[in-house]
Amino acid sequence: MTLEKQLKYDKAYLKMALEWGKLSHCKRKQVGALIVKDRMIISDGFNGTPTGFENCCENEEGATKWEVLHAEANAILKVASSTQSAKDATLYITLSPCRECSKLIHQAGIKRVVYANAYKDPSGLNFLEKAGVELNHLPYE
Numbered sequence: 143m144t145l146e147k148q149l150k151y152d153k154a155y156l157k158m159a160l161e162w163g164k165l166s167h168c169k170r171k172q173v174g175a176l177i178v179k180d181r182m183i184i185s186d187g188f189n190g191t192p193t194g195f196e197n198c199c200e201n202e203e204g205a206t207k208w209e210v211l212h213a214e215a216n217a218i219l220k221v222a223s224s225t226q227s228a229k230d231a232t233l234y235i236t237l238s239p240c241r242e243c244s245k246l247i248h249q250a251g252i253k254r255v256v257y258a259n260a261y262k263d264p265s266g267l268n269f270l271e272k273a274g275v276e277l278n279h280l281p282y283e
């Protein structure tokens with residue numbers, strides 16, 4: 143694929159990830175993620191509480207509950223429960239991963255991360271870089 147074409151696809155997938163984030167019930171932050179492999183979307187996710195728990199992501203003080211799963215974690219776990227594998231896949235995400243999720247991304251075999259917004263704590267990105275995962279920052283136009 144040419145670089146120009148790749149960029150076109152990257153932008154389109156990122157836009158879809160943004161739409162996906164809107165499905166999140168979280169009020170503070172809505173994050174969407176897609177996992178693409180061989181030009182097929184093999185998984186998707188948004189931040190939210192685990193299955194069987196109430197949809198509300200914030201406690202009475204307005205802080206995010208600790209049990210909320212991040213979008214990329216949900217997307218990776220969805221692959222884990224399918225017959226697919228995230229090995230050599232690309233993760234599209236609206237917000238760059240935190241350090242906890244970065245470990246999952248690397249361990250799942252994801253080789254490239256395309257993100258729109260940079261998270262305030264860069265330690266996740268630093269970890270991924272060290273792990274040899276290709277990083278692309280693609281801000282929304």
Ligand SMILES: [Zn+2]
Pocket residue numbers: 212239240241242243244
């Ligand atoms: Zn995270």
